[in-house]
Amino acid sequence: LVVAEAFGTLAELYPGRIDLGLGRAPGTDPMTMRALRRDRRETEEDFPRDVMELQRLLGDAAPGQKLIAMPGAGTHVPIWLLGSSLFSAQLAAERGLPYAFASHFAPRYLLQALDLYRHNFKPSAVLDKPYAIVGVPLIAAPTDDEADYLASSTYQRVLGILTGQRGQLPAPVAGFLERLDPQARAGIADFLACAVVGGPDTVRAGLQQLANATQADEFMLVSDVFDPALRLRSLDIAAEAMGLSAPVVPAATIP
Template structure:
């Protein structure tokens, strides 16, 4: 097997609150994980904005970005993403401008156009604001202006923010953001960790329509990849049952804390439930070192992604770090050569 071009590796953290644990525990685990993957040479560590969800502690995303950046030294830290409909662009620019001044050259601003929550919570966040399809492109452009050089005579200036040029990324799970990112010449991250159905269409559209910009000369893509790795395929499937439980909860509207693994969990479900989980995690890679290597190589080759962003919901934090160690070795030339000669 030919070793594919090595994509950059990164991490997306939903900051899961574990059954039997606390929010403070979840925040501590996130920082420990960020430090660990920094040591593995990961490019960036992103945090996702979600609201009113009992098992996720990343609602104050900009605050967490600062916490993680302050506890690490080299890895880029950012939002994956800030849900722009929930916020005024000026507030986002000031928050991320402040972060950029505190941690120069290390902050990313990933933007999504979904609310990241349910209807009632969305109304609580936005009050009486009514979102239209034109708002997101306009708000992205306003953020670019606010984070760019201050213009003479401008009545509104982000301070901090102006002149920081915080890199903006567009996130999405459909073709809308892919097309917008291409038109604006921005890097693009596809949310294949939970909505993989349009992955290949979105990447193709983005690359075909891409227009070079001051920020980016050629297309750059990240794809989200659920990864659960262990020394054996059987143990990986056992550990992945925590993820399977979380996904089933999302699909049935019964969100909760991250649950401990369960033996033979999938076998206990009805066929439609198993199929729904498999569809949700179609871009996922679960297994021992060989299976993970093969799966990640195949995904990297098929998508041509510049960067793989892992999501790894393992209940035991120590085994989560081990899972990331195994996944990181998938593109190690020595490991690949050993696998080929075996």
């Protein structure tokens, strides 16, 4: 109900501009989970039931319905299922919902999940055919060398995640990867297997290769550049490289 009313409020403020992405993972550490009252062990039945309840709360209120999201009811906020494994791909296929794969941090099952989603998709009132987003870590700059330098912020962030030392995005450091041992470099490479880093030509080729491999309907670009102005520049370079007529609009997320 809280989620339905929060996104219902956004939908009333910005009609046609709001999507709701749902994933099973809490997306945080155990201490924060407890603060959010999310320390109860969930079962595989919980998430499908929650998705169905949100669809009902965001749909038109039925006669006699006692639990109504205000605002929220009747907004029909589009629901996307998010995942980094195969569970949500299967559920999105069964419910006929759009699907977004978190290949920006967990690329291992990307192609398998997309294949499962498309192969098992059942048309619904929401979609008549599969529709998939692929997350892409992107660092674009005027030259490959500058992009590699800016990407060191992402490499540091990823290493912090892998070693349990999360923190704010660090400033770039020249030659960061070269200082690491092979195991650390391999961990970062695995985490960022779908990353596209480089100048305009490299970005164009990298995104096109990923598009050919995944047949994605959309890319969701994650550009962890330390300087906010250069982060926006990174997205603009990507848009221009792909021949888009307008700048890429950064997505806002609500945890």
